[in-house]
Amino acid sequence: MARADMTSAAPDRGFQVLPDAEAIATEAAERIILRITENATRPAICLTGGSGPKALYALLGSPRYRSRIAWDRVHWFIGDERFVSASDERNNMTMAREIFLNRCAPPGNIHPMPTDASDPDAAARLYERELQAFYGADRLDPARPLFDLVLMGLGPDGHTASLFPGDRALDETERWVVGVDRAPVEPLVPRVTLTLPALASSREMLFLVSGEAKRGILSKVRADADLPGTRARSNGITTWLTDVAAAGSTA
Ligand SMILES: O=C(O)[C@H](O)[C@@H](O)[C@H](O)[C@H](O)COP(=O)(O)O
Numbered sequence: 001m002a003r004a005d006m007t008s009a010a011p012d013r014g015f016q017v018l019p020d021a022e023a024i025a026t027e028a029a030e031r032i033i034l035r036i037t038e039n040a041t042r043p044a045i046c047l048t049g050g051s052g053p054k055a056l057y058a059l060l061g062s063p064r065y066r067s068r069i070a071w072d073r074v075h076w077f078i079g080d081e082r083f084v085s086a087s088d089e090r091n092n093m094t095m096a097r098e099i100f101l102n103r104c105a106p107p108g109n110i111h112p113m114p115t116d117a118s119d120p121d122a123a124a125r126l127y128e129r130e131l132q133a134f135y136g137a138d139r140l141d142p143a144r145p146l147f148d149l150v151l152m153g154l155g156p157d158g159h160t161a162s163l164f165p166g167d168r169a170l171d172e173t174e175r176w177v178v179g180v181d182r183a184p185v186e187p188l189v190p191r192v193t194l195t196l197p198a199l200a201s202s203r204e205m206l207f208l209v210s211g212e213a214k215r216g217i218l219s220k221v222r223a224d225a226d227l228p229g230t231r232a233r234s235n236g237i238t239t240w241l242t243d244v245a246a247a248g249s250t251a
Pocket residue numbers: 048049050051052053080081082092152153154155156159160161162
């Protein structure tokens with residue numbers, strides 16, 4: 001079936017329902033490779049944490065996909081981080097490194113958040129400077145997205161990245177990265193997160209949502225409830241890749 005037939009129309013985001021989590025990983029891998037191919041200079045991919053992207057990361061590092069990626073050109077960032085050391089298994093970038101980045105990407109192309117800073121907000125400022133140095137400016141130009149593709153997950157409370165319902169980080173309009181002192185969901189550690197404007201500065205935003213446990217919260221996002229997952233949009237294309245278990249149907 002052609003992609004256009006599977007994506008339901010929405011003004012600025014689409015929902016694509018795939019059979020299962022494996023199909024989500026395959027679709028996301030193909031989209032990432034397409035974005036990398038379209039950028040002839042230095043593609044920037046912003047990864048996400050949690051369990052949702054693990055199958056995708058394994059696929060990107062598999063022999064079949066690994067040979068299709070120009071690893072020397074691609075730069076890998078992370079959309080949010082748990083404020084724990086890089087040796088802690090809960091660290092999002094460590095998870096991505098262990099599954100594929102350490103084997104595939106040159107070390108200089110991997111951009112973890114510095115969780116050894118004095119506090120989450122200091123880490124946020126350091127990461128913001130790193131992003132600005134990569135981008136070559138400290139203001140986001142709507143005509144020149146920061147990222148080629150941003151991956152996102154959806155938490156049980158409707159959070160995405162580390163933007164939690166009701167948190168003031170959601171209302172940030174100037175900064176690209178902020179510290180979040182308290183996370184209301186596991187793991188209960190402070191976080192560092194990209195803000196909505198920084199995440200929006202992307203050619204494509206791809207949500208990965210699978211499993212029946214996500215069905216209730218996903219239906220709220222689809223109904224436009226005021227949740228971080230609803231508010232996070234790319235200035236380019238925003239697509240939600242879901243499976244039948246999360247969507248509740250194939251439509
Ligand atoms: O650090 C994190 O936990 C994440 O970046 C977070 O936003 C995650 O994407 C969602 O909570 C979904 O997580 P799951 O994929 O584990 O359901």
